[in-house]
Amino acid sequence: MPTWSSVVVATPAHSGLGPALSYRSELSLAPGTLVRVPLGTREVLGVVWNGPDEPPPGLDPAQAKSVIGALEGLPPLSATWQQLVTFAARYYQRSLGEVALAALPPQLRELDAVQLARRLKRRAGKAAPAGRDGSAAPAVPPSSEEQAAVLAALPTATEPVLLYGATGSGKTEVYLRATDDALAQTAPEGEPPTQVLVMVPEINLTPQLEARFRERFAPRYGEGAVVSMHSGMTPAQRLGSWLAAHSGQARIVLGTRMAVFASMPGLRLIVVDEEHDPSYKSQDGARYSARDLAVYRAKVESEALAPRGQRCQVILGSATPSLESWHAADQGRYRRLEMPARIGGGALPRLRLVDMNHQPKGASIAPPLLAAMEARIARGEQCLVLLNRRGYAPVLSCDACAWKSQCPHCSAFRVFHKLDRTLRCHHCGFSSRVPRSCPDCGNLDIAPVGRGTEQIEEQLAGLLSDVKRPDGQTARVARMDADTTRLKGSLEQQLAALHSGEVDVLVGTQMVAKGHDFRRITLVASINADAALFASDYRAPERLFALLMQAAGRAGRDAAQSGASEMWVQTWHPEHALFASLRKYDFPGFAATQLAEREAAGMPPFGAQALLRADARTQEAAQAFLNAAAEAAASLPYRDEVTLYPAVPLTIQRVANVERAQLLVESASRAALQRFLAAWQPLLLDGRSVPGARGLLRFAVDVDPLVI
Template structure:
């Protein structure tokens, strides 16, 4: 007897094989089963998607037979398949592309025999029923938040100040879920594993009693073998707690009962290649699916979002009642006075924010004299300072002031950054690098000089300014730098952070890698050197991201209660009266959010409207923009569903319009209706294929739709 089934496999959305393909089998196969099937001359990994009553008109002699079933693996369940189907439909990709990307890459390479051997490997059960490790006493606000969370069923937003103890709330919520159900699983998501090593270590330490194999990580930093092992543990239910980055939201976890999304505002949760999904938004949808298939409220899956500076989307969802809002305004150990005012209570234990008007400082000053004096005072007291500059390298540009030559990248419309430590000019967009020339390539002038500052140059400048300063023990000041350049080697970040925690560093210089997620106990001063560049950006989300980043950076100061009263955040700016700095000074995120929401509503921007970008890459800007213009004209001519509610703006180049010799253009689409925008995009896909096949667009490299873009 012949059985027919549709399978999905890793084919790009923009290919002729984007949808499920029909195969035949001699035995009935359950949907969700992992298979190996022939495709062309290759044999590839696939997922059985649905059983069919017949071949659907496909001649049996032309139908291909599945090669093998990956036995020993239980089928991917219905809720997982529905999650991947929704992700593919909403973000305009193929189901197979999303489904196969969610599986560990090594599964594609293993034969059925190799997988069977891997599954036979037994791991020692190191679990223990002893979970009586000394737990920290909950603060009244932590206990209240946990009680409120357990009493509701909606997605919850934990709006907690930096240092208020949000991590302990995550730990207790996870512990309760795992204790109530012996098979329950908990997913804890972080923006980037490398930025939050302490969170990972705290979860592993707290749940060590479960056993090493029951607490696993899922992120791209793992080796292929580790990733497969941890995915198998999650899929089988052996792993009870899974800690991961955005990719983990699509992992198979059959008994998922709690999803924690730490720093839910972070843009790293939005995938920027392939299926451009938002892991935070998918976490909300997945919890709803898991609750639907669980069958009872007692086992429903909950979502706990956490942030000191929530995204405006989540903040608005709380305002209209879709999300539950949980507030923790005070830092752990704060010394708030009795019956304080609301604003004073909200600021209890948080660092004092001091603005430095750079218009009144010496010309070309990098570190203002008052700030330098404050750093020296910290060094004298044996305390640490953090200097934040979100630009790595020595200088963003190398220039000749005689002829005007600048270190432009030959492949991108951007400058190559000067890295002094290895004497290189490196493009941070395409990776092209060259040795620094001895003279100007255009005129031969020997006097070529760096323009602007990165963390590498700032570190050098601070060493010059603090050369005559000594530590309390009489030794020289110790300055360290943490950015993407200093942490390339495996284990480098952990070693550098250990040195900071051990007090081996007096002044720490770095990018956003050190501005969020770290619990530095001896830092009492944080300084933002050049935050002005984001104030007047063309990207409407730039000010939201800047405020979040500065609030997160400020939260690194005074986390030890004995230092909190003297902790400070210094902001050097040429625009001290900007409303953003006023809200930052008061640590008043609600006021800042309300102002931005009013502006967004007046301008019909997210979260009050919905948007998508159609992007195109080609050898010339004319071809890229021509494709976008022709595609939208075809949509209007054919009166696609939803077109009357969708506004399409003219095609324009991206801010950095050329990367790796590819010209990039984009077209923005907006609508007040999410449903109308989705209907339009779905109906537009066939027209995009047709337009791409036109002769004048044969040289188009690629095109892609980005739904709910985070940067425009």
């Protein structure tokens, strides 16, 4: 006799179809089963959310559609995974199916049962042995006193752990040993083997971390025990990693924010490295925070494991924790464990502030900094130059008529890239050749304004052309940014060249400032640190302090050279309070000051925020929708506990010919804000028909936004 199942499919919140659809099935399907179902004229992947059920009231059984078939060979997704997805959809105001299906590998949504069976058969033939493979285990370095103290405290920590450790203090070794302890736990008979999830903020940090985990654990658990998950992988690779994690074959999953949704039935430990990094907050689709979901997932997994006397632990690690995590530790909700000393007793680099008011006019690199770099290169040491702006110059300009390289599709300038002589918009991707003369007045004298990594690389190559290395060769300058690491394998090649000593000076964006273990770098320089000092974003000082602290941590990681390492910062405002804290590497003092300011202003973490964003053909339509939505919310529950601000354009209000506006919602109570947003959703769907908002393309709610 046919049964009924509730199935979630990838339908956006504005579709109005509800959280799940009802289908008939000839078989009783367990919750979490992956199935193929009809949706309109298409056949799509779905997840059974509830087991056998009664037909929904008002549904004519004769018109009901049936499940086409289940994806055989795949165990159902766990109840804890479903709970995580349900929470993420509710908290971040998205549809259940939108989050659930986005969490699955894209290729899985395209395969039918026969194709999947072939994949599973091939995987079974290639499966590595689950136990020891006979290889000799690598030598494990001895723990420092601080590492030993942290590792001894981890088993007793029942709350999330905030591992506050200086750069170079050995946090990665703590992750490795905590992973070893977690994998050593014996799973009950019939249960999947224990697993560990390790998250990093960016793709470029995955290869080196994966190499360390493979070196430590592959000899014992097999090569297939460590897999990666990130958007830089091919669809087939992502599917392979997901299947390995879902089946329990993969014992360790390394990934970026998407990995927080990985199906891992034996999960016992979650590590979030560089937990402060804004890359953990998604800016597309369901705008979730992977760090916050990792904390929630550990809680859910622990509740499920409690009857067996087990739990899932989460470790948030950083040298510059987010102020939200720091405040949670101050309140006792997180347990803070500290490792303030570097391995081997090395010291953090000495800070040198260069007052640009006293340097030659127009100098990109101050003469004292250049002299210090020359001395380092002559001794065979390496330098790192940080400039968080790629390209040759941010804009090309005409002095005669004030023409600038404005993007025709965005309210932003196209960036001048000298190597390929193009003007490129970094927002919509529009690119064109550099004009021979000003398009408006014909003036031949058009010039770049501002500096990017390309220009600094070129200037340093010229300034250091006479400097010799100890082997008598000329100093070599390289650049690492999103342009130079675009091709597959290019990042690994550049890192290998730096580690081998082929490169003397590395110029890069923020991607070189975090997570890397550069043993030969003894001087780090930030040449444009002032851009964030007076930004309108209240999080800008926190981001700048973290970036400079992380960049400083790349220098002097070899204890034998650490005493001579330096961090140079070029600034027009050397008296700024941020630099006073940076000089002492006093993150606790900086955090206390910032938290006091935020508390006075009612900003997070002392208040909750959400943004309602609208994209439309015109700015008027976008703001009309937002203002109508605000008016419609007047009678909603909890309206008196939230503040709705007027609609305003985004800082970059037009991207790819789409106008963008936003409306800020604030509340002193997170619970009140959540209840208000849930009640607001149906009105937002109705607001699409507002007469002045006919040109509305889409809207989205961003809970806990990082950029306002």
